[in-house]
Amino acid sequence: MLEKFRRAKEAEIHVLRQMAADETLPKPLSMQRPSLRRALLSRGPGAVIAEYKRASPSKGLINAAWTPRQAAEGYARAGAAALSVLTEEVHFQGSLDFLPVMAEPGLPVLRKDFLLHPLQVLQTAATPASALLLIARMLTLAELEAMLVACRDHGLEAVVEVFDTTDLAKAKAAAASIIQVNNRDLDKLTTGLRISEELIEHRASGEVWISASGMHSAEDMRRMQGVGYDGLLIGTRLMQETDPGIALTKLLEEMNGA
Template structure:
């Protein structure tokens, strides 16, 4: 049996057995085909890493793998590829929760993992205050969804230029506050006037000094550009919550979410009418933060490029864009839209910042 763990490869599983999982009655038919290894059978388990030495819970994939459909992800694979801190139970999209004992010192390996751990705790508290059933009722009062994907396509076809997704970002973990006189509504209005097609709003409070209140304020201010909620989503609850605040599109980070979670959350987005940007798959994001190591042009050549053209996928170049030559680089690579924050939000006049980035006035 192939065994894996949600911890790093040095982690050992101690407190898992079949009673740790509470199956719903209508899924009992899967019981015979899902085998869970008891920790009493062995003192340690050889662990395999799935993504960046982050892995999954102990399980066997047998006949049920072919029977299980994504729409039944409530039972799903007992899988999470994030290395979580010891303490609170692991929160899945599905209804299973359990605790693992970790021998490590539980120090985040990098800023992304630190943010994700914080998000796990944050969403647990939010779900206690507002259960999902209650949150879903709030959707009735949400403003209508606008076509984020369509707006990007129309802009690119109309102008022949890269469609611009401008970002409202007050701070960055490694750079501190980017703009002290931060007024999200005024900034977005300037973005829209300057030629932005869509707007991205950072909603993380602890690390980026953003908020869902900013998202709601911008939507209620009458900004016409579709809004992209840029959040570190680790639980489907946040997708519903962002929709109540007026989002039109949402970010799903491949380095954070297990594959089945991404597929499940993508289905939720489709149900709500939202576009999902996956970093996909009508909308794909390539992060250019380190242009010295990430070759955007190479990523869009050959077989990948053919698939992207055949499926009419919009590729968004994200981050690391500061000059007209940067814009020319990603456009030449095949990118059809760019998401830009820091290089424009720091300008006294964001509208002029857009013109400076593109090397010309792109306002309508």
């Protein structure tokens, strides 16, 4: 599956290379970006990163009626610590144009996409995003290190996503400081929280950890909170509702025993 996503990004990277050669790439924004790390540490364990995801390869169209502005306002009002935004266009119906709108409430925004080249980091720096996602399995160690350097150079935080111990070893070798465990089995396209419980045993001092995918209830969220996850990324579970903001309010109330 990841190889399919890699191929889908080839045209985008080609365009960015041409823009770089022509010196027409948008310039990085000069701004103080809210910190995802600080937001999770101040609100966690169990701080929610609420995701705006219109579609996915496994679910098809999820919720195209809810706009990015409604998402930003609804999630912020519900108590999200940060926002995640799918920007991949081919398979997730996302757009870079969602990022400025989602940043309006002032919460840290994570760009979630398949980012493989430092020019995509520069592209992200031209938006108000605070952080971007790097999938360890899609990058060699040298490529991951280069992407992390590019993030630091442009004032962006990097969330390095892992699926197993091999991915985690690569993330740690690259000195990733924000690690996201994806609970999805890429072969079976199923989810289970056991991998999050297993991998967090390898957490080192100074690292911030996020659990993503497969949390369907407040009980699931408390389970991940209980083993020490600073952040919980909730996407499809919310976006399947008519009003994901109200759905998040209810989940947080249940999780916190209100």
